Amino acid sequence: MILSERLRFIREQKNLTQGDIEERTGLKRSYVSRLEHGRTIPSLATLEKFAQALEVPLYHFFYDGKEPPKAAALPQAVQATDGDHWGLDGESARYVHRLGMLLGRISETDRKMLVHFASQLIRRKKA
Numbered sequence: 001m002i003l004s005e006r007l008r009f010i011r012e013q014k015n016l017t018q019g020d021i022e023e024r025t026g027l028k029r030s031y032v033s034r035l036e037h038g039r040t041i042p043s044l045a046t047l048e049k050f051a052q053a054l055e056v057p058l059y060h061f062f063y064d065g066k067e068p069p070k071a072a073a074l075p076q077a078v079q080a081t082d083g084d085h086w087g088l089d090g091e092s093a094r095y096v097h098r099l100g101m102l103l104g105r106i107s108e109t110d111r112k113m114l115v116h117f118a119s120q121l122i123r124r125k126k127a
Contacts, residue, residue, distance in 0.1 A: 004038035006061050010054050011036075024053035 011021060018036070022029045027049065034040045035050075042050070051058045059068060103111055 002038065003042075003061060004036050007050060008036040010056060010060065014054055016054070021050070021053050025049040 011018070018029045018032045021027065021032050025032075025046075027046065031040070035042050035046070047058060047061060051061070057068070103114075106114075
């Protein structure tokens with residue numbers, strides 16, 4: 001189902017009007033209408049407002065199942081052999097935290113250059 005149709009379907013299923021959504025979210029009724037007719041693409045912040053107004057988890061807008069989708073496992077490349085998920089726990093988490101602190105101190109141009117450089121290294125490794 002298309003996102004715009006899903007928004008309207010869930011709203012109608014809960015017997016809410018576009019005016020109710022306007023009151024609950026602060027979004028104009030005309031904007032809600034444009035979203036529901038697929039004339040505009042909502043931001044993540046807007047979808048979060050809709051989810052709160054409709055009292056549903058955000059994933060309901062994208063997923064048909066009754067249960068939440070299972071989270072994907074981290075790729076093997078970021079998992080250590082000792083079971084430590086790289087960057088989430090232990091020494092690797094401290095490294096990621098320190099890297100984040102340092103990256104916050106450099107300019108946006110330099111951060112973009114570092115990302116570009118890292119992507120070039122990954123391409124070379126794959127080849």
